[in-house]
Amino acid sequence: MTTTSPKIDRTFTSRIALLLAAASAAIALPAVAFAHHSQSEFDFRSIVTVEGTVTELSWKSPHARLYVDAVNEAGQVENWNFELPSPTTLMRRGWTRKSLQPGDVVTVTAARAKHFPTIAYARSIRNADGEPMFTGVTEVEAPQPVSSGSPE
């Protein structure tokens, strides 16, 4: 978790909206998404939308990470850790390590980690101008369950 001092734009209305099972059907979520691993640590049926202020764009492998301060419903500042593709993938799609900077206001839609309340896998990011940014989501078929029955 980043220790960067938060820069909160108090005039910006931060909010956290949880869109759970009912909404997920309308969004047509994949069974699962993958990057350099199975990503089973994320729940792709549990989507969160966070509006907040960037504290850090961590430009490291295997995943770049966007840390965002947002005020929760209890009025407390939470620092979110949004997983992105690798910096190499992002650079080939036009990102640089300065594409987002501390103080930038963003809206991130992401799949929540199963065990960590403020970690999520970013699906879409809108910058302060409302423009969507590539997040490199890959949606392919989930692994087929394998039974331990007789060999073929």
Add this chain to the structure above:
Amino acid sequence: MRRTLRAKLALLVLCACPAAALAQWLSYPTPGIPRTESGEPDMGAPVPRTADGKPDFSGIWFANVPATDMCPEEDCIQEERMAREQINLGINLEGGLPYTQWSKEQMVQRQADGGLHDPHMHCMPPNFPRAWTLPQHIKIVQTRDLMVLLHEFNAAYREVFMDGRPLPEDPNPTWNGYSTAHWEGDTLVIETNGIRDDMWLDIQGSPVTESALVTERLTRLNFGLMQVEISVNDPKAYTRPWSVTIEMAYQPDTAMLEEICLDDEQNVDMHRPVTSESE
């Protein structure tokens, strides 16, 4: 004063340079490749050849996966290019991979663990043939007697000897094993043994073991495309030999980018339930 003036002049010259000259290597034009009249890489051009007439596979390659947009919500998002075989190497094989009972039991456990023990998740080396399917670029450097494959993931390398040496007997198992190659017409046939006993072929956990002989048949179809037929003969993991084919696309006007996985690996810990110290 004169030094200051010279510095200002140098700055002026720098600012006057065309944007292309200042472009990063990521978009630097690859020299010596066929181009159309408009200057675009000519992906349909004939197969390039070495001085002795063999197909030359040198260059940067990536699975031939188109970049597409998807619109899951109101925003359209560009899809990250990724070979479907990365998830399941046998996805296009009728009936799937012919797992042995041992293999099936391995995979049940691997999937029950949510992929937690996938070597790739732990930032271990990009083992071939799995490495063909990973979402990083591969650079082939081909000489008459040696082919070197450079992989962006962990800045790794693999050697394929084309100097007539035999495969080793009773080799010490390694991540990529030991590879030799020979020509069959315009196809380069790479044979590999000495692979470790605990390797994964894909995210869903298909095994490949020390008993495997892996054959990769590389055929360059034209300048822009290469076919890689992967054949696995591994009696411990599969009831019969099988083959799948992956198409690779030449990547012009780009550069290799290092991707050191251990730099900031966090996903392994995310599998653990949250505790009071976690946040």
